[in-house]
Amino acid sequence: MTIRRWLDNEVSLDPLRNLKIAVIGYGIQGAAQASNMKDSGLNVCVGLRPGGKTWAKAENDNHEVKVVSDAVKDSDIIHILIPDMEQEETFKTEIAPYLTENKTISFSHGAAIHWKWIDPPKNIDVIMIAPKGPGQRVRELYLDGFGTPSLVAVHQDYTKKAWEKTLALAKSIGSTKPGVLETTFKEEVETDWFGEQVDLCGGVHQMILKSFETLVEAGYQPEIAYFECLHELKLIVDLVQKYGITGMYTRVSETARYGGLTRGKRVIDTDSKAKMKEVLAEIQSGQFANEWVNNYKKEKKLAFRGMLQELENHEIEKVGKDLRKMMWPQEKVE
Known part of the structure; x- marks a missing residue:
């Protein structure tokens, strides 16, 4: 079976034009992806713990910064980029209570979903955009007019628009320039x-x-x-x-x-x-x-x-x- 792949001219940012995206976490990967999305013209905010050391950094990078729960309430897509071992607790306390129908949770690694550390509600989309490179490189290549290839997957397509959003997010961080490849959460985390x-x-x-x-x-x-x-x-x-x-x-x-x-x-x-x-x-x-x-x-x-x-x-x-x-x-x- 031939693996599905997409290039830049095959993907549009239009599915995200009227949506608000919350990037949860502002580590190396979170900072890179949030900044690339913002520079691609998307409506992005960053969700962080109050008083955390990355709050000032995100503000200095000209991002709108909110506490995690408020970022989730105000956004359509919640892109979770905090460390694997922190995702379960943060999801239970600060994300899940504010997930309403048709929202999307997104990841850059399949572990939390595949190993069921997170059990998402059935009335949302669950997707993944996993860049195959460190955050610093994701940002550098984007600024150079190119990008880092990504693996993409849809775990749950409640709205029937999950793939549109997945590919558009991949384009917004620059990944469709070199190309994105389809995978599954299981395949991504195990490999x-x-x-x-x-x-x-x-x-x-x-x-x-x-x-x-x-x-x-x-x-x-x-x-x-x-x-x-x-x-x-x-x-x-x-x-x-x-x-x-x-x-x-x-x-x-x-x-x-x-x-x-x-x-x-x-x-x-x-x-x-x-x-x-x-x-x-x-x-x-x-x-x-x-x-x-x-x-x-x-x-x-x-x-x-x-x-x-x-x-x-x-x-x-x-x-x-x-x-x-x-x-x-x-x-x-x-």
Whole structure:
């Protein structure tokens, strides 16, 4: 089956022209999306907790700012961009009581709906616009006249106009310029978490540490190991992102090409893939979601402290801090 996709000339902002949009939250993603929507000519307000540290920032960015409940009351579309672990409580206390028939709740991640942390009423639309990039990049590319691609989904189409609103919102943040692709809340959250855990964050982090340790334990200087196992990774990832894996291999040395093609599969092998399947099964079953929720409720952000402290004490982090100061002396680096 061919995946559905839409480009800029196929989508109109007209379905949103007479609607009020409340962006709940003004973190990196909330600030970017709210500002892009406003610059696209939409009627946007920002919903925040009174006295929160982002209230002044949103006002300084020339947004109309209201407490969350008032923003929900006054708006047709409520775009929820607060952290996953805060969405359930905020929805119950400050959003759900003010959702009337035909309103829309929107997300940029499928977790709260898919795992039923939020149980929306049946007489509203439930949609998702998930940019495939950090908020800073969403804003930068929009200001450059382009945009970040997004995944889009409709979970509940009560008004029979949910898709019109979804695509128009995607256009308003710039995503239809490169293109948007259809997904489901289930597919978005399960693939997103899988990528984070086995590849983008967890997998890469462990691959860097283990390769660095291998060289240092063999007697090589930590600074040299840092360059070979961490620093140069960005150069390769940039090539892969722009040209694909084959394109990357045609742009590195013949020695790197032969070594990578013949040795890479010995390092990341069928055993690694079997472990990836185990991680995916934990995500699909809801085991990871339950573990994360329980851990968060018990420890809040303290859940990360011990693990991050252990990582910060690793030799690669100490060596890296010194080398980054050497490479970027004018910037504040960590």
